[in-house]
Amino acid sequence: MTIFAVLSKAKPEWFSAKGQTTGAFNGTLFLAFFLIGVASTIVASEFQHGTIKALLYRKYYRGEIFASKVITLFLFSIVNYVLIFLYTLILKFVLFSNVALDAKVGKTTVLGQLGLDLVGSFIGIWLILALVLLIANLFKTGSAAITIGILSYFAASILQIAQSFAIEKWNWLKWNPLNMLNVGAQISDSTFKSVTKLSTPLLTTGSLVYTVIFLLIGYYIFKKRNV
Amino acid sequence: MENILEVHQLSKHFGKKQALNNVDFTVGKGRIVGLIGPNGAGKTTIMKAILGLFSYEKGQIKIDNHPVSEASHQALAKVGALIEYPAIYPYLTGLDHLKLNATGDATTERIDQLVKQMKMESYINRKAKNYSLGMKQKLGIALALINQPELVILDEPMNGLDPQATKDLRDVIMSQAAAGTSFLISSHILSELEKLVSEVVIIDHGEVIKQATIANLNHQENDFIMLKTSDDAAARTSLAQVGITTAEAPGLVFNQTPSATLALVIKTLVKADIDIYDVVHQGEDLEASLLSILHNEKKEA
Structure with a gap:
């Protein structure tokens, strides 16, 4: 974030100060990679070190253990998003006094757009984290989960054109989980609706439903696994 | 005599292979029972089933008269275990592990006492990734004992221990058993096991061949x-x-x-x-x- 802020200060023609501020100086991008790593490790490392046995033979139900990991990850992600928000404000006040938080950006303000960007990113990353937890439970290895998590992160933008054509042809495809990965982009920029063919509330709901489905499948695998 | 552990008609398959077949045995309160048999006989599978780590198709496991299964873990509050190899996070110290696992009152005193008993003072503050096999094994055993469980399940606890450490472990187990703790121990080092156990359960091909006291066993054979x-x-x-x-x-x-x-x-x-x-x-x-x-x-x- 600091590097992008400094670059934006030094080369405003490369990175606009307002755009960087509303985009949290790209902090969400790096946080996404970090959280994908944490999500895979929080499960896979227990299998890797053999500590899963010591966790599971306790008096607690497997559901409680799985839920404790999900809750820990959820709280950890919230703390990190709050830190990114606060650090964005610090960078803005230190380096960009010319950017007013109440300045207009589309229909909202700089501060409002920053909020939308962070909320959208948070909902989008949780769809990916739920998938990562599922994969880590399934394969008991962190590398597979991280790879799939990072691929998922880029999948929406890489496959955007192909997906857009496919949705044009087969409308029901708009409900596929890959389309839900666009939730962050659409919350931040409502014109994305032309690509996803879903309203923002529907896309957000769909994304949350898929997140819950992935978590439930992950829990089922965790519950049924012999260790 | 009251039993802390009852295994009744326990059966389990791995695919088409029958891993356990109507396994029946008990562990009395305060007893040290050896679970012995050839490789692949089903010892670890039995231990894992007791610890709720495996599902089983038939039978019943009770700890202190409370059923235990993969979905019912409440009775395991009274159990400490070391299964296959010590469950250790390499980036934590031995002391961190004990603090993380210790619950209840006077944890610091209990940790200090156990570290002294197991003679781990010289390396307890080092990160576990630097431990030798024997050190890890001792830490694994200490983790099984830290919460003063009523039943301790140890799978090959003497693995990697030198003669002095083996004797120290024997002394710890004996003193805990004298205080009322029950033990179920599997080991291939039968000469060592013989010095510890009062009873054995012999397993072969997933079946209990015999449960007898050491005295009866030696007399009969x-x-x-x-x-x-x-x-x-x-x-x-x-x-x-x-x-x-x-x-x-x-x-x-x-x-x-x-x-x-x-x-x-x-x-x-x-x-x-x-x-x-x-x-x-x-x-x-x-x-x-x-x-x-x-x-x-x-x-x-």
Whole structure:
């Protein structure tokens, strides 16, 4: 974030100060990679070190253990998003006094757009984290989960054109989980609706439903696994 | 005597393979029970089922009269365990592990006492990734004991321990058992196990062959004799021709019975022109008893 802020200060023609501020100086991008790593490790490392046995033979139900990991990850992600928000404000006040938080950006303000960007990113990353937890439970290895998590992160933008054509042809495809990965982009920029063919509330709901489905499948695998 | 652990008619399959077949045994309160048998007999599977790590198709497991299964773990609050290998996070110190796992009152005092008992003071503050196999094993055992459980399940606890550490562990187990803790221990080091356990459960092919006290077991079983010959394979064949079967063990081991005496064995081998270099009477120890039981079971099969 600091590097992008400094670059934006030094080369405003490369990175606009307002755009960087509303985009949290790209902090969400790096946080996404970090959280994908944490999500895979929080499960896979227990299998890797053999500590899963010591966790599971306790008096607690497997559901409680799985839920404790999900809750820990959820709280950890919230703390990190709050830190990114606060650090964005610090960078803005230190380096960009010319950017007013109440300045207009589309229909909202700089501060409002920053909020939308962070909320959208948070909902989008949780769809990916739920998938990562599922994969880590399934394969008991962190590398597979991280790879799939990072691929998922880029999948929406890489496959955007192909997906857009496919949705044009087969409308029901708009409900596929890959389309839900666009939730962050659409919350931040409502014109994305032309690509996803879903309203923002529907896309957000769909994304949350898929997140819950992935978590439930992950829990089922965790519950049924012999260790 | 009251039982802390009851395993009743426990059966489990891995695919088509029957891993456990109607396993039945008990562990009395304050008793140290050995779970012994050949590799792949099902010892670890039984232990994992008791700890709710495995589902099972049939049977019942009760700890202090409370059922335990993969979906019912409440009774496991009274259990400490070391299964297969120590559950250790490499980036934490031994002390961190003990603090992380210790629950209830006076945890600091309990940790200090256990570290002293297990003689881990010199490395307890080092990160576990730098521990030797023996150090990890001791930490794993300490983790099983830290919450003063009523039942402790130890799978091959002597693995990687030097003679002094083995003795220290024996002393710890004995003192805990004297205080009322029950132990279920599996080990292939039968000479060590014999010094600890008061009872054994012998498992083979997923079935309980026998549960008996050490005294009864040694009394009931016959002598085992090991021979060193110039050609063990040929000796085995010659003995088989006169109806004497040998145990699957290094060297040539047979169970001396009224119909299979040492004299008959020697005569048979001499007649077959096989030289005998040594005759070792294995006596009535746990190893001999186990071999005898497994040998008889094989003969009956």
